[in-house]
Each structure stands twice: as C-alpha cells, then as structure tokens.
Amino acid sequence: MNEVLKAIKERRSIRSYKPDMPSKEDLDKIIEAGRYAASAMGQQDVIFVAITDRETRDRLAEVNHDIGGFPEGMDPFYGAPAVIAVLAEKEWPLRVYDGSLALGNMMLAAHSLGLASCWVHRAKEEFEMDEFKALLKELGAEGEYEGIGHLIVGYADGEYPEAAERKEGKVFYK
C-alpha cells in the first residue's frame, strides 16, 4: 500500500487532545493542503481562518457549545488548541462541496504530519452571528461567507485508535 492510501486508511477523527500547540509551520502546511483541494470550475471560493489565540478559540467553543446544546462543561473542540474554520462564498452554489474537499485534504495533511484532527460542525450557525462576521471583517476577509466546518488540530491525548469497521453493502458494480 502506498503512503497516500495508508494515510487514508489510518487517519481517524480524534476527540481528545493534549494542550500543546502545533507549530505555525505545520498549520501552514495543513492550510496549504486545503487550498490545493479541487473546487468546482477551479473557483477557489474557500477561505481559511486559523485560530490559535486562546481567547478567540474559547469564545468560539462557547458559542459552538451553545448552538449544539451540549452538556455543561463539554468542550466541543475536545481540548484541541488550534481551530481552522473553513468558509466558502455564500453565493456559490457548490460551496458545501468545495469546502468539504478542502477539509478532507486538511485532515490527511494533519495526519501525515503526526497531528490529530477532527471536523467539528456548526460553523454555519456561528458565522451567521454578528460577532463572528465582525471577526472576519477585522481579519480582512471581504465578502459574504458561509461556514462549512472547523478542523480542530493538535496532538492526540491517549492512544491513536484504529479505524472503525466499514459497513457492508455500500459498493456496487455495473
């Protein structure tokens, strides 16, 4: 099995993190992988917001927690110190497909660098809020965006699990 197929089979969504921050260099590589994902008609309509500022990360977690209606004290980012929010142009009909492809590349890139990651949802609801629209403006993102998802990134706390068994009856040939 080549290294790409191996990474695809071994990657897992990790839900427990050490507090250690990944290097800026690794985060940049992960984002670069997202930028090189295919996009419909080569539109490149996806943007990336890498959040490592603790206060912003914690506030986003708080809002995400409330949207999700999670139990008190539960961190929807599972302790991961870095959160990369992925958004795409609101008016682009294929934004969800394009944003998802970016997130998929980023998961594999993180895994290849020895980092753990997990897609966390509710970015759509967050970035409909004035507070986070203001954050985008502050950072210089012009235009209107829909939140597609977050990739939380960090070092796995505990053993890296094996992939769950795949369900049968999902593949057909003609």
Added chain:
Amino acid sequence: MNEVLKAIKERRSIRSYKPDMPSKEDLDKIIEAGRYAASAMGQQDVIFVAITDRETRDRLAEVNHDIGGFPEGMDPFYGAPAVIAVLAEKEWPLRVYDGSLALGNMMLAAHSLGLASCWVHRAKEEFEMDEFKALLKELGAEGEYEGIGHLIVGYADGEYPEAAERKEGKVFYK
C-alpha cells in the same frame, strides 16, 4: 514534503483520457479510500456505484450531457472509461459534506496509483430520474439516495498539467 502532501499538491482534475480501462484492483483501492473518509457521526451514509460497463457509462454520459446543456458531441466524462458515482442517504442532513469527503479521498487515491480523475457534477439530477433509480434497485441498493458527484477515472491523455496558481487573500490568522 511527505508523500501525502506531495500528492495533494500534484493532483489535478484531468479532462482528457485514453480509452484504456483501469484495473479492477485499482478501482477497488479507490473505492476503499472513499469508504474510509470521515463521515458525520461515523454514519457511513455514502454508497459507491462503479460503472465500467460501456453501455451504462455512455447512457449516463448522454443524460449528464443533456442536463448540463453542453454542446453537441461533447462527452461530459471526457473519454474516461470508468465512472464511480457517489451517492448518500437522502434523509441524512450532512450527506453533501460526507459524499464530498469520500470523493476527495478517491481523487487522491487515484493520483497515488498513477491514475487521473475528475469530479463531474449533475449526479443529483441523474439519480432523481426513474431510469437511474431503477439501476440502483437492480444493483441491490436499498433505500433513497441523493447523487453527490461522479469521479471519472482513467489514464490521462497528454501531459499531466501543473496545478493552477492559488488565489491570494484566502488565509487569515487570529
């Protein structure tokens, strides 16, 4: 750069194919990569229909062509001999995200095996038609599915192009 990051940067969407059919073994590896993509809550709601039967492939191309309103004689599958349709459970709210992640893994897997691929849209419209709903039934796919996309797969005809330049102003840090 590790092999995974390299594959991510070098993969391209290819729009010209030789008629040669990829091996069943390689198609299986590509589908396996799709099956190992993350899915929301580990739902594994995605199914894969690998079409190598020429008549079925050509009929799907014809319908895809008509939905797209393309110029006469244009093959929306660009001459690729194999088409893997990806669908996901219609009632699952996160089906487009999950199906897209499967397609992204498949693109990288194909590239890693020396094969070319390209996402082709309009699977949603196709699989709303009785004709292709009947095909799913014939193949034994129970339930209701939404078409997410097709991955066309084959050998690139002509030089494998370099990735287009990435647009500026897509990455922000906080």
